[in-house]
Amino acid sequence: MILKIKKYSELIRPLIILFDLLIINIIIFFLSDREHWNLQFILYITLFWLSIAFYTKFYNVYRYTHVLKLITLLFSQFFVFLLAFFAYYTIFEEGVIVSKQSNVVFSFMATITSFKFFFFFLLKKYRLKGNNYRNVVVFGESKSAQNVATLFLKRQDLGYRFCGFFSDKQSSSKNFLGSIKDGLEYTKKETIDEVYCEVNSVSSLKLKEIRRFCNENKIEFSLIPENKAIYSKDFILEHYGTIPVLKLKQLPFERIETHILKRSFDVLFSLFVCVFLLSWLLPILWVIVKVNSKGEFFFKQKRDGINGEQFYCYKIRSMEENYLSDLVSASKNDDRITSVGMFLRKSSLDELPQFFNVLIGNMSVVGPRPHMNIQTEKYLKEIDNYLIRNSVKPGITGLAQVSGYRGEVKKKSDIENRVRLDIFYIENWSFFLDLKIISQTVLNVFKGQESAY
Known part of the structure; x- marks a missing residue:
């Protein structure tokens, strides 16, 4: 029997990233001119350090990585970051003498290099003793x-x-x-x-x-x-x-950088929508829905989130209140749908409250659409690789939806194609793919989709 131990390897990289950022900001704070150490500069330095590290793969150091590879990563990261660091003074602090800043940047370069080598060999020694295996x-x-x-x-x-x-x-x-x-x-x-x-x-x-x-x-x-x-x-x-x-x-979602970038975009985009759209549109829709039919304005339903965790998904109520809402999905000419609800579903306005789900953190702007629990139980038994969809947060919109696979599932191939496109999205994610899906979603709202009902 092999000894089962709890491993913390997945925490190593985030801690190293956090430590590097602390080193940079502490050295800048103590060695640079205090008037230049402000929120704008901190955000600029942090953003560029993480962005450059993402493209140079600076933190992609594994247990089999050779020391020469480590030196190459350090050289690549510092070379590009130096350009970004001094570009700040050209763009925002024109005329400032940067000789002192040279001392600052070379100080944290030396500190980070020392720390990286120290931790690299410390881990080797730790593993040599039979730990972290x-x-x-x-x-x-x-x-x-x-x-x-x-x-x-x-x-x-x-x-x-x-x-x-x-x-x-x-x-x-x-x-x-x-x-x-x-x-x-x-x-x-x-x-x-x-x-x-x-x-x-x-x-x-x-x-x-x-x-x-x-x-x-x-x-x-x-x-x-x-x-x-x-x-x-x-x-x-x-x-x-x-x-x-x-x-x-x-895969993209196996990298911590992907989750940081995606979550940052989700929060910023959702805040923008909530402040500039939902703040005035929801009160108007509340009045229209209430006048049209009796019942609550918001409709909430339990759905599967990332790793199968349950959460309440919010919508604007588009049906008469009924006991089948958690058992049977909407179909074409469904007599449960109200006249206002038909418009809301056709225009996808009923999905707008899910931006609150995004802010809470149990959904993303783009991702596989969450299905009703009763559907999830059914598809788990019938569709190969269905569970892979749960490896990322569900989305308000997704690649399958903008590709025409939304609404009622009439035949098995409908859900098979959704799962196929969801898995393609997970395996091939990029920030620009998210932007493309969002743009296509907005276009579809104005053009309309036959399967939106």
């Missing part, structure tokens, strides 16, 4: 697979605990634990963090099965290529010393 297994028995296993056994400072290897070909090695089928059962039963597959000794059918298994159980999956392997676009080539390993590309 990741349990790994290898599928395959070729020379390449054995080289990786040997590396994990010898380089304890990398923090990998090699548990054994599995292969359909029998082996007399003491690390051999059984067939690939045995390996999947072992991986599921024990706390395995990473799986490595040698492409030359595992069939393509088995590779697909192992990869699907890892995706479902949130286990990191990597390939050990043969020397002349053709690399998939889904993988990036890394080197553990001199050994090549193919690792799955990090």
